Amino acid sequence: MNLESGKLDRREAIRMVFAAAATISVLNQQSFGATPLPAQPYGTDALLRKDYKPGDFWPLTLSDEQKVTTRALADLILPEDDTSVAASKVGVVDFIDEWISAPYELQQTDRKRVLDGLRWLEAESRKRFLKTFADLNRTDQSSIADDICNLGSARSEFKIPAEFFAAFRNLTAGGYYATQKGWKDIGYVGNVVLFQFPGPPRTVLEKLGLEKN
């Protein structure tokens, strides 16, 4: 996947048209994810030394409407702040699309949870504010999110949406902090050549009350 670039090339555009067509049949099902996707696993011997992007192995399947909701929720979970950009700016929407479109059991379970959750979110948004979730202001979005953002303390009628929110947050953060911008935000400074392993810096040792070794 290539989370960094938000660019849409011709190949991807064609793929999205195909994916959108595939999604219609999925959306018509009683339960999301009940129909097998036209997706193949990447197999036990994929080329590893390569830079992949969403859609390289299997078609993406989120509808345009689902993408709009996904973008709004991902950016509510990881908004722009003084340190770093919002989730959608590093390709998290495509990453979530790749995830829930994947042909593996775990991802198929997440697919049902995410698609059901997005639908619940839109219904709840219309019920409370007569608008789509993406069109709500941050305060109104938060009033829904506050009810479902803590799985342990969510009220019983919000348990299932709270499970969705937790899964969605895991995907959003997993995709976000996998990128270089995410690394910079969280303070991951590895994946670089060192000629010697320096051990923890003095500031770290002092903070932990450890003598310098």
Added chain:
Amino acid sequence: MPIITSSKSKISYDVIVVGSGAAGSQTAYTLTMGGAKVLMLEAGRDYDPVKETPMFQTNAQAPLAASNTPDKHFGFHDATVDGGWRVPNEPYYVKRAGQSGWQEGTDWIAPGSNQNWMWWRSRMLGGRTNHWGRISLRMGPYDFKPRSRDGLGLDWPINYSDLAPYYDKVELLIGVYGSNEGMENTPDSSPGTLLEPPKPHAHELYSKKMCASLGIPFMPIHRAVLSVKQDHVNAPAKLHPGNERAQKIIAKHMQLRAACFWATPCGRGCSTRANYQSTTVHLPPALETGNLDIVPNAMVREVTTNGAGKATGIIYIDKISGQEVSAKGRIIVLAASGCESARILLNSQSKLFPNGLGNSSGKVGRYLMDTVGASVSGQIPALENLPPHNTDGAGTHYYAPWWLYKEQLAGKLNFARGYHIEPGGGRDMPGMGIAEDVAKITGGGYGKKFKEDMRRYYGSFVNYDGRGEMIPNENSYCEIDPERKDKWGIPVLRFHFQWSDHEINQAAHMHKTFKDMIGAMGGRVTSVVETDGRKAIYPPGAIIHEVGTTCIGADPKNSVLNLWCQAWDVNNLYVTDGGPFVSNADKNPTLSIMALAWRSADHMLDELKKGNI
């Protein structure tokens, strides 16, 4: 690499080696450096880590952020090719808790797996050495004589002193960092053998400081990674005394290996040859001798024998053509992994050997062992908001060897054997679980506060993994399934397995200890602490320390191999993988497999010279 196809192989070889992992490659290395002509058969494809290893690839560049899938059980960038908990077209059969009959082994994370044995295989040149953990601990004197010490399990027919010179040689050859600490039953290496250990990580140092009050002794671990370049001037003569050609070849290859540059996880393999995998360390010099032919995609079915009861060669299936191929050798070495070697022996049936080759004792397949594993995770407030610093490179730097020998011998513990502790933590490349960990502490949340939480808690999580000794028992074994075959028409294995109370109680002890450690560090436990060891212990096979099944012994009536890993029944047949093990100390087995294989290969060279074989 000059890898050949079956049609290019010679009529006959001095030795045929089945398998190209730690055992097969060490055996072939020693034999070819000693002048023997060797054919190596590997069931998987050719593999070149120098060209194929994804060294600096990021999670964001892989599908699903490189997370585990049924195709890549340890994540997209893991070195394992065509393998894992299941291998396409090569099933094995297990019992599942709550279900009757035999079931095909699948994936241990699959819901409801509950398998009585998990069998990790790698179908590729170099086998499991391409991705292994590189932890290289010597077995100690107690570990060779456990029955004499506490009355349980089996004694080896050799002592630590028999293997010590070979531990030195293997460590010198492959490159192992670590230190000599003089700990009980945790042997020191000879001076000049180990490479300088890397400095500990913050969480390792903090574990050491805060857990000292519990008596837990953290110290440098030993791992097969070049923390510095090898001593190509002095080491070759120690490895191959009197053999100038071998010295010259290994000196050259030591110079070709780079020192670790402290980045990219070892489990991906290493294109600069800085860590040990057979494909970068054993096989290049062995091939350079001109004495080694390697045929990949060669799925071995059986060892052939003649009317005099000698092994004559191997029949394998060339997976490319599907043809059956026969290869001849004066000596046959099985190094295909404990269970796979047992499978080949049990499938080598003839009039003279109706129960399988080398199986007059009935012990082939018996005493299957894994390592006891259990883990507890926690979050340490002292580690929150640490200044960003780089903790990549060469995995674990510290560990705690077993520290309660005296208490155990005095009967103060309800289990007989020890375990060591591997601490996990640090500021690794972020993975998919990163938000879930934080949610365990904060409950979840979102928005700017969630981003602040992510920064605050990143690097503050630790986990402690216990790796403990299993005692061999009569209820744990593999056998041939009488009905089922793999794609190649070869009968497959099915598994019987039971832990004893010793392993169960040990796992419970691990959980309690790790909980106490996290407490001593002022932290909170974030996983479930079990008091019932049955719930704490990892599924059998999950640690991938598959040993036993072709036991070594002093008596042909109750063992398969003699002290040279040579079959009692057939003197030109050897098994040099984990199969000979009759105890499985908490010391991860790969280093011992290689030391045993070197010793065994020296014996083969002697016997060939003397004309005894």
